[in-house]
Amino acid sequence: MTRKGMRSVFFRPPPSSSTPSTPSPHSSSPPLSDSIVEEILEVAKSFLARWGPHSTTAASLFQGDDRDESRQFIEVVNKLYAVMHYLASRDSSSDKLVSAHDLMSTAMERLQKEFFQILSVNREYLYSESVSSVQSPMPISVRSSVSDFELETEDEFGIANESISEVERVSLSAMADLKAIADCMISTGYGKECVKVYKTVRKSIIDESLYNLGIQKLSFSKVQKMDWEVLERKIKTWLKGVKTAVKSLFEQERILCDHVFSASLPIRESCFAQISKDGAMILFGFPELVAKYKKSPEKIFITLDLYEAIADLWTEIKYIFSSTASSNVQSQVVSSQIKLGENIRTLITDFEMSIQKESSKKPVPRGGVHPLTSYVMNYILFLSDYSRILNDILADWPLPEQLSMPESYYGTPKEEDSPITLRFAWLILVLLCKLDGKGEHYNDVALSYLFLANNLQYIVNKVRISNLRFLLGGDWIERHESRIKLYASKYGRIGWNGVFSSLPADVKTEISPEEARESFRNFNRAFEETYRKQTSWVVPDQKLRDEIKISLAKELGALYGEFYARNRVRTRRVSESDPVVRLSPDDLSNYFSDLFYGS
Structure with a gap:
């Protein structure tokens, strides 16, 4: 076969009506013979002389709009790989096999260089909107089964070429190039080298991005020694950055990794786990450190914020870190939520105890609203804003059986009553019992009833204007309004007797x-x-x-x-x-x- 004929077989032009694809060692090709092997080795040697890793022919194979050279380079590698298999099956010690192996090593060195260069040059573009657009309802394993170099028509991501920005175009082009190189290196047995380059670049980006979000690695001892004001600032920084970290860092990194290494499920899962694990463990381990910090009832709200942030992102977290290789990240998230939940239950118990232990005996002047009443009701009112997640936290934490709730205060509990409904009703009952004791400190009985009426009216008003009215219900409000009228009536009869x-x-x-x-x-x-x-x-x-x-x-x-x-x-x-x-x-x-x- 003449050189011209050989090149026409070797470098097939892409079909005009379909996307040009990257040939693989297993794609259909003419049967190999000694003469064809000679021609392939000759063409490969000539091609790699121009595009070897130290060649000064051009800065990159994957620059510009004309991708003929990059497509041909990939074909050279795949044909060379087929030749190596052919020669190894005939004579594993032949000089031609050694020559083919040397040529392959040269080609892989070049592809590694190209891979690193594309990752490095485009590091700021690979988190653009175009990366997000890769998402689709289809499973990850099916998502990227299309061709590598097509960017001229509606591309593999479903984005019309004329509708995307220049930044998105650069990002899509870089992603396609990375995938083409990864497919080639994996299919020819050099996946490990490819992954090594990818991990080196992308892990540094994750670590740097988390640092820029204010996410830092902290030890248990360091957190315990912090003043609360310092830790609170770090918590607020974490709350501000966690959504970005999950949705704009880890999620897009997962999408990018899945796309680039779509040729191998084990490789993409292992690669993503290795580049994301350290940062993810730092990010999701922080709430557990906070949960172990010195406790006081006032810290419950920012603790609830931490729990809520994780709960709101759980679907994304579960999807992003769904592989076995990333299971330890999911375990850390679950552990943080469990510790936060335990902390919150402890803080609610401490809050209840603080009500019961309040020991002031000096009556409130003129029978007004007691500071304990306003403190407790404002606390419960703020808690009611977290009713959705509190129901989850309190679901397996019922009131102790020995703590019966008088029907006159709450009514008969219903099956549909949520854990938080019963808990809030109980906390208010604890407050009312405490107020009954406070009323006894007045020398004038009429004033004590006026005091009780004032405080219960304040409680009912707080319930009416907040989420508590939905949690406790209309019956609860009516029942306590009746008690207000009873207190007022007793005040009138005794005070004006x-x-x-x-x-x-x-x-x-x-x-x-x-x-x-x-x-x-x-x-x-x-x-x-x-x-x-x-x-x-x-x-x-x-x-x-x-x-x-x-x-x-x-x-x-x-x-x-x-x-x-x-x-x-x-x-x-x-x-x-x-x-x-x-x-x-x-x-x-x-x-x-x-x-x-x-x-």
């Missing part, structure tokens, strides 16, 4: 003028004394304040109004300075309007 008892038992009964005058005097004295004492009391909630005033005005105003109407004209003024009838029913309403402002 002296005023009510100053009037005759039956205000419609006929009495003498002297008895009427005495009743008016007793009423004036009792009302002024009660009013003077209670003007310093406070009801912060306007709705509750108005309801108590209206109730007093209706009940006391009605009795006094009846007595006033029947007996006012039957009394006479004892002296100008001591009028017997000092207050009219309208005066009572005016006095009531001034109550509960703490003046």
Whole structure:
């Protein structure tokens, strides 16, 4: 066969109607013979003389838009590999086999150089949007089964050429070149050398990217010695960077690695695991270190943020590190979540204990809202924002059986009640029991009931304006509103009992003028004394304040109004300075309007 004829067989032009493909040693080719082997070795020697690893012919085989030379180089390597198999089967010690092996080594050295150069030059482009676009619903093992060099028509990633940016075009071109080289080196037995180059470049990129995101390797002892303010800043940095690390670093690196090494499932899984493992273990090991830090109830919210961040990214993490080679990363993520969950349950227990152990005995001035009430309810309110993940954390952590929840406080638990519903109801019950004890510190029983009404009203208001209303439900709110009315009623009966008892038992009964005058005097004295004492009391909630005033005005105003109407004209003024009838029913309403402002 003439040289011209040989080249026409060796370098086949791509079919005009289909994508040019990279020949493999197993693709269809003319049967080998000694003469064809001679021709192949001659062409390969000539080609590698121009494109050897130390050749100055050009900077790179894979530069520019014309890919004829790079395609031909790949064909040279594949044909050379077929020749080596042919010669080895005939005479494993022949000079021609040694020559072919030397030529192959030269070609592989060149491809290694090209592979390294493409990775290095394009390191900032391989995380562009075009890398993300490689994703598809199909399994990874099927995703990259198309040709290597096609970028002129709608390419293997499903992106129309005219619709992509220049950066994306560069990235797609580099990815195709990397895949072509990797396919060739793997198919000819040089996959190990190819992977070594890839790992060297890409691992450094992962490590550098994590460092730029503020993710640093920390030891347990170093974390334990940190001030909380320092650790909190590191946690916030981690929270800010973890989504980027997973979705824009590890996920795209996985996609890139899967594409480049699509020719071998074991290689791509092993390669990705080796370049990502160290960085991933540092990233996902940090939350576990935080979980072991000194505990206090206030740290629960940022701990929940850590747990939530992992939970929200779990689907991506599970996909990215799904191989057996990456199983230790998944194990670390699971371990961090378990430790965070345990930490959160401990912090909730500590929070409950802090409520029970609160020991202040000084009554809140004027019967207002206790600081413990506002602290606990704000804490629970913030917790309710994490109800989705708290249900997961508390799912296997029911209330202790010995801690029965009175039906009057919560109602009969329902099967559909979530763990967080029961837990929040229990925490509020613990608070209410504590408040009952606080109410006993008042010397005035009426004021203690006003205190209880004020604090329960504050609790119900917090439930109404937050996610707690969905968790605890309308029945819970109605039940506790009934208790507020009960407390308010008891306050009214006890606090104004002296005023009510100053009037005759039956205000419609006929009495003498002297008895009427005495009743008016007793009423004036009792009302002024009660009013003077209670003007310093406070009801912060306007709705509750108005309801108590209206109730007093209706009940006391009605009795006094009846007595006033029947007996006012039957009394006479004892002296100008001591009028017997000092207050009219309208005066009572005016006095009531001034109550509960703490003046």
